[in-house]
Amino acid sequence: MKRRVLLMLLGLALAAASQGPGLGLTPAALLRPGTGWPTYNGDYSGQRYSALHQITAANVHELALAWVSHPAARGARGESFASTSKATPLEVNGTLYFSAPDVAWAIDARTGRERWHYLYPPNDGHRNGSRGLGMLGNWLYLVTPDNHLVCLDARTGKPRWTVEIADVKLDYFSTTAPVIVKNHVIVGVGGDTLDNPAYIESRDPDTGELQWQFFTEPRPGQPGSETWPSADAMEHGGGMPWIPGTYDPALNLYYFGTGNPNPVYDGRSRVGDDLWTCSIVALNPDTGKMAWYFQASPHDTHDWDAVETPVLFNATVAGRPRKLLAQASRNGYFFVLDRTNGHHLVTAPFITTNWTRGIRPTGQPQPNPAKEPAPQGTLVVPAEGGGTNWHPPAYDPAAGLFYVNATQEYSIDYRTALGKGEGYAGRGEPVGGGQEFTLALAAADGHIAWRHNGGVGGLLATAGGVLFTGNGDGDLLALDPATGKTLWHTQAGATLGNGPMTYELDGRQYVVFGVGDALFAFYLPQA
Amino acid sequence: MPKRVLLCLGVVLVLAGAVAMAQQPDTQYHPGPKLDPAAVARGQKLFITNCSFCHAADATGASGPDLLRSPIVLRDQHGETIGVVVHAGRPGAGGGPSMPAFSSLTESQIGDIAEFLHSRVVAAADRFDYPITGVMTGNAAAGAAYFNGAGKCSTCHTVSDTAPGTMISLAGIAGRFTPPNLLKRIAYPAPARGAIDETAAETVKVTLPSGATVSGVLIHQGEFHVVLRDADGWQRTFTLGPGVQVAVHDPLAFHKQQIGKYSDAELHNLLAYLETLK
Known part of the structure; x- marks a missing residue:
């Protein structure tokens, strides 16, 4: 009996090994997405710019509903896709793959009908969200609220293996979408409730085995440790890298942002810049070794993670063609860097801010100590949620414009810890009356080319000359990327939760939005 | 057959568990069992007597380590891993002082100490329960001067009970809002809550x-x-x-413009002044 089971398992393993990807995802397709959407950002650049151009500024007003899908399964604690619809679906060979905390789905990209779903067992993890899946070959990769990386069979949703990436008992929780680079599955951890060290790591796509870890704080004696007062502060310094990064195959560099330092609202125990928290970091994805870093917020005390997608593009700046990286950061500043070496080219506020005393020659805003949170409260802009947050931005290479949904709001920031600061050690109290808007930022100098009131959710730029996003009233929008003028809108009944994405099947371009408990897909009526 | 029944029961139990969890509000931020307040109180007394000399009364560490950041404490549930260390003692980490064994503490006393430590972790983890206690630092006289002078508040607001014409009375406003909420409303009186909303x-x-x-x-x-x-x-x-x-x-257009102009001192002086209007 036992032997028969073993033989059967061996047979299955051989069958799996002998199969090619079939309708799976080849490594080549990850480099050239074509008509699909095989990664969180659509491709490695993070531009969320699709070459598809069937839907144009001239015909977008004809968009019709292709289907609506209500992903039905609920996570172990009852969360639906609705409560945390943060995932950007992948589209690979006619199937959409996406997730919510504890759940992964595969649905038919032509009809929205479910093919399968996978439910992770009940667990203690904090259910903040799930940003989506990574894919390679026939396999999908999901991180769970309690910090496990699960490999699923993309054909069936059956788990292949599960490994732990961080200990939920220490208050880590995970929300990222795994990023596949060559034979690396790259994941970062989250959770700044208590004072933990943060890291991203790489796992073997076949076995889940750890390949490398990169901690976002140096070890005592290493370069960067001089920006911390003690080994203890560094060991408990936070800096969670909770957003999927981007990758330049030619430079072989993986780029990602790191979160705020800990204790969050209390800088007294961590006097100094607190490297490499609130930073954009470039790593060699084969070794996990850092090539360079750029700190967006030295010594942050306002919970302004610099995790927002580092978007990669090439453009001519001051007469020179450059390989660039841009981030609209939660602290309210837009940064453009040379992505070969991290040297800064542009630092420009995209909202009104009041927390700095100027810009350092190296491009970092210099925090004003008078605007640190205090027991009596300090009036600060942006509020805790930041000038922008995790929602994916977009870049249109044709227009040379970077698009971001921004928020302008003040808050009163308190340091509540009077003794030793632990965890958040304070909080921001938004005063209300905030404004949301979509901004177009010129990549060359960061100036605001246009502003469209009401921007909420992520953004998608397309070669058809159409920019997709949503607003706080539950409208889905198509904007003119050059002017911000509304080209199309429809009321979806809830606000856009994720980044819109697009793909082409049977010669038709689909655009998919995650709204409330549903995915809405649109296309042009057949001629 | 019995095996299948067991399996069925297992499925039912798992489902029942899932439903129970779905209905339980996720109020405790730090994962772990719900706390027993009586055990926390007993544990705090024991902790202060036995442990606070090295770990500080709030367990954030002195010559001994910060126990809110201790993986042993964080992974413990009811004293099972904390108890091992308490009973056996520990050699000092990194040249620090070693911890003596506390062999006379009973299992139930260690359970209470563990419950106290877990309550400290939960308190550190849930920022929405952090008390705001230091908000009153302003000067009421300076606030009154700003109210009637540079701040131009008295253009639209009065502090007397009767407000002539379109004036809005702030009499008694300190009785309607906690100091942190009043401070927020001074910065920007967002509509939605409170007694003066209709006029806003x-x-x-x-x-x-x-x-x-x-x-x-x-x-x-x-x-x-x-x-x-x-x-x-x-x-x-x-x-x-x-x-x-x-x-x-x-009607709040002036407030929208003003928010970018306040200094922190002006806001706190105004708060001190309005707090006199109970």
């Missing part, structure tokens, strides 16, 4: 292509529609488009 409501006049006008309280202003409540109490929606003009009057 935005009004709107919509002019239609025919030239007819409809006015009321602004309910919603979106990119494509405007919604108002008319004098009879009916909500009316107008689709925006060519020839439709919308004029919004925002």
Whole structure:
């Protein structure tokens, strides 16, 4: 009996090994997405710019509903896709793959009908969200609220293996979408409730085995440790890298942002810049070794993670063609860097801010100590949620414009810890009356080319000359990327939760939005 | 057969568990069992007597380590891993002092100490329960001077019980809001809550292509529609488009401009002054 089971398992393993990807995802397709959407950002650049151009500024007003899908399964604690619809679906060979905390789905990209779903067992993890899946070959990769990386069979949703990436008992929780680079599955951890060290790591796509870890704080004696007062502060310094990064195959560099330092609202125990928290970091994805870093917020005390997608593009700046990286950061500043070496080219506020005393020659805003949170409260802009947050931005290479949904709001920031600061050690109290808007930022100098009131959710730029996003009233929008003028809108009944994405099947371009408990897909009526 | 029944029961139990968990509000941020307040209180006394000399009364560490950051504490549930260390003692980490064994503490006493430590972790983990205690630092006299002078507050507000004309009385406002909430409202009195909201409501006049006008309280202003409540109490929606003009009057417009101009000292002085208006 036992032997028969073993033989059967061996047979299955051989069958799996002998199969090619079939309708799976080849490594080549990850480099050239074509008509699909095989990664969180659509491709490695993070531009969320699709070459598809069937839907144009001239015909977008004809968009019709292709289907609506209500992903039905609920996570172990009852969360639906609705409560945390943060995932950007992948589209690979006619199937959409996406997730919510504890759940992964595969649905038919032509009809929205479910093919399968996978439910992770009940667990203690904090259910903040799930940003989506990574894919390679026939396999999908999901991180769970309690910090496990699960490999699923993309054909069936059956788990292949599960490994732990961080200990939920220490208050880590995970929300990222795994990023596949060559034979690396790259994941970062989250959770700044208590004072933990943060890291991203790489796992073997076949076995889940750890390949490398990169901690976002140096070890005592290493370069960067001089920006911390003690080994203890560094060991408990936070800096969670909770957003999927981007990758330049030619430079072989993986780029990602790191979160705020800990204790969050209390800088007294961590006097100094607190490297490499609130930073954009470039790593060699084969070794996990850092090539360079750029700190967006030295010594942050306002919970302004610099995790927002580092978007990669090439453009001519001051007469020179450059390989660039841009981030609209939660602290309210837009940064453009040379992505070969991290040297800064542009630092420009995209909202009104009041927390700095100027810009350092190296491009970092210099925090004003008078605007640190205090027991009596300090009036600060942006509020805790930041000038922008995790929602994916977009870049249109044709227009040379970077698009971001921004928020302008003040808050009163308190340091509540009077003794030793632990965890958040304070909080921001938004005063209300905030404004949301979509901004177009010129990549060359960061100036605001246009502003469209009401921007909420992520953004998608397309070669058809159409920019997709949503607003706080539950409208889905198509904007003119050059002017911000509304080209199309429809009321979806809830606000856009994720980044819109697009793909082409049977010669038709689909655009998919995650709204409330549903995915809405649109296309042009057949001629 | 019995195996299948067991399996069935197992499935039912798992499902029942899932339903129970779904209904349980996720109020405790740090994962772990719910705390027993009586055990926390007993544990705190024991902790202060036995442990606070090295770990500080709030367990954040002194010559001994910060126990809120201790993986042993964080992975413990009811004293099972904490107890091992307490009973056996530990050699000092990194040249620090070693911990003696506390062999006379009973299992139940260690369980209570563990419960106290877990309550400290939960308190550190849930920022929405952090008390705001240091807000009152301003000077009331300076606040009154700002109110009647540079701040121009007295242009629209009075502190007497009766407010003439369109003036808005702030008499008794300190009795309606906690100091942190009053501070927020000084920075920007966002509509929605509190007794003075009706006067803060935005009004709107919509002019239609025919030239007819409809006015009321602004309910919603979106990119494509405007919604108002008319004098009879009916909500009316107008689709925006060519020839439709919308004029919004925002009584808080001054506050919106002012928020970027306050210094922290001015806000706290105003708070101190308004706190005298109980």
